[in-house]
Amino acid sequence: MADRIRIENVSKWFGDFQALKNVSLSVKEGEVVMVIGPSGSGKSTLLRCVNRLETVDEGRIWIDQDEVTDPRVDIRKIREESGMVFQSFNLFPHLTALQNITLAPIHVLREKKASAEKRAYELLERVGLKDKAHSYPAQLSGGQQQRVAIARALAMKPKVMLFDEPTSALDPEMVGEVLLVIRDLAEDGMTMMIVTHEMGFAREVGDRVIFMDEGRIIEENVPDLLFDHPQQKRTQDFLSKVL
Numbered sequence: 001m002a003d004r005i006r007i008e009n010v011s012k013w014f015g016d017f018q019a020l021k022n023v024s025l026s027v028k029e030g031e032v033v034m035v036i037g038p039s040g041s042g043k044s045t046l047l048r049c050v051n052r053l054e055t056v057d058e059g060r061i062w063i064d065q066d067e068v069t070d071p072r073v074d075i076r077k078i079r080e081e082s083g084m085v086f087q088s089f090n091l092f093p094h095l096t097a098l099q100n101i102t103l104a105p106i107h108v109l110r111e112k113k114a115s116a117e118k119r120a121y122e123l124l125e126r127v128g129l130k131d132k133a134h135s136y137p138a139q140l141s142g143g144q145q146q147r148v149a150i151a152r153a154l155a156m157k158p159k160v161m162l163f164d165e166p167t168s169a170l171d172p173e174m175v176g177e178v179l180l181v182i183r184d185l186a187e188d189g190m191t192m193m194i195v196t197h198e199m200g201f202a203r204e205v206g207d208r209v210i211f212m213d214e215g216r217i218i219e220e221n222v223p224d225l226l227f228d229h230p231q232q233k234r235t236q237d238f239l240s241k242v243l
């Protein structure tokens with residue numbers, strides 16, 4: 001299988017502070033890579049570099065053939081290729097669920113309103129919210145808002161989906177419904193990088209788990225091996241606190 005995301009020797013500084021230290025990682029087509037690690041280890045920064053919300057200082061990143069880190073790259077194209085879902089749902093509060101989903105397809109992809117809406121209804125059905133098309137974000141629960149945010153990202157037909165702690169801001173009873181949608185995407189073959197604190201989910205849905213600490217990838221493995229037989233002391237210490 002071809003690499004969908006390729007990260008090569010990426011380093012990133014914020015002033016004097018080095019947030020990423022020579023990180024390399026490839027994600028194959030259809031692969032689900034879970035990224036775990038303590039707060040401040042660089043997980044969000046890594047995801048943000050992949051879709052050019054941050055620039056890198058060293059190294060290179062590709063999504064398929066497009067070099068994200070090329071200064072001349074069309075950032076809009078990169079953002080279309082990589083759907084990002086954040087911890088805070090970031091829906092437009094003055095737009096309905098349907099309008100949130102169709103906004104970019106209509107204005108960025110120049111889709112016709114009718115076809116964009118047709119797909120939006122399909123996506124809402126897929127995330128279990130067909131009856132909420134005309135609800136505003138404030139009328140939806142956190143879990144429902146996050147599912148709309150996922151549908152909105154999918155509406156751009158991304159090649160990869162990037163999730164940054166998609167359930168961390170949710171009340172516990174809403175975590176499951178969001179994870180179910182992501183699991184469904186995984187089964188459908190979507191290529192994904194997912195930063196998560198949900199270790200059970202990482203084990204079940206991940207093809208591979210990356211453990212980061214202090215800006216480095218410390219260890220990576222298939223989930224069962226990483227969780228049951230971590231090789232590095234730092235991984236062992238982290239897992240002993242979170243499992």
Ligand code: ADP
Nearest residue numbers: 014017019037038039040041042043044045046
């Ligand atoms: P994680 O997602 O693993 O919690 P982050 O990638 O958000 O970690 O952050 C890694 C480190 O980089 C942290 O120490 C954080 O404070 C720092 N950092 C992140 N973004 C910025 C920024 N825009 N300016 C300065 N420091 C930042």
Ligand code: MG
Nearest residue numbers: 043044045164
């Ligand atoms: Mg983070």
